[in-house]
Amino acid sequence: MKCEHADELMMNYLDGVLSKDQAYQLNQHLQKCDSCVETFYAYEQIQEEFKKMSVVEVPEDFTRNVMSKINKITPQYHLEPQSCIENINGIVWGIFSILFGIGVLLVMYQQELLQFLLNNPYTASWIGQFIPTFDLLADYLVQLQHNINEVFVFVQKIMGNIKNVLIFILIVLGVVQYQIYRKEKVEI
């Protein structure tokens, strides 16, 4: 269900004209959508305030009329798109920092990893399945090691001694992650 439709059903509920089927649908949506729950509470609160204030009996479509007027005044009232973007931001940051973290570890432990892959008989035999003869495998591994080393030398030339900078960036990413996470928590 879209949030606009949920909004419509909330109006029905507050006006006391929500059908059983609609109530079920609305419940389903509210369980998944924090933004609409927030809106729902806000509506209820406003209605409570109006009830306290009004001496005369509230007409059936009172809430709907008031809300449609309020919505016209503040069309940006719905928080849904904003919170969606924040969710996506969190995911993108998360994936980026994981990939970056793996990258940093690969750069830092390149020699150990390379050594491990070349020395480990299990890895070697696994690679051997793709290459028919052992000589070819050996040649291939030497060539591979040479190529990888060249890449690493190149990377190292660029990176120089900025491993600390990489770690610093990683920490910054972690802090940003934490801030986004905390912000989401507070908004719920």
Ligand SMILES: [Zn+2]
């Ligand atoms: Zn919603």
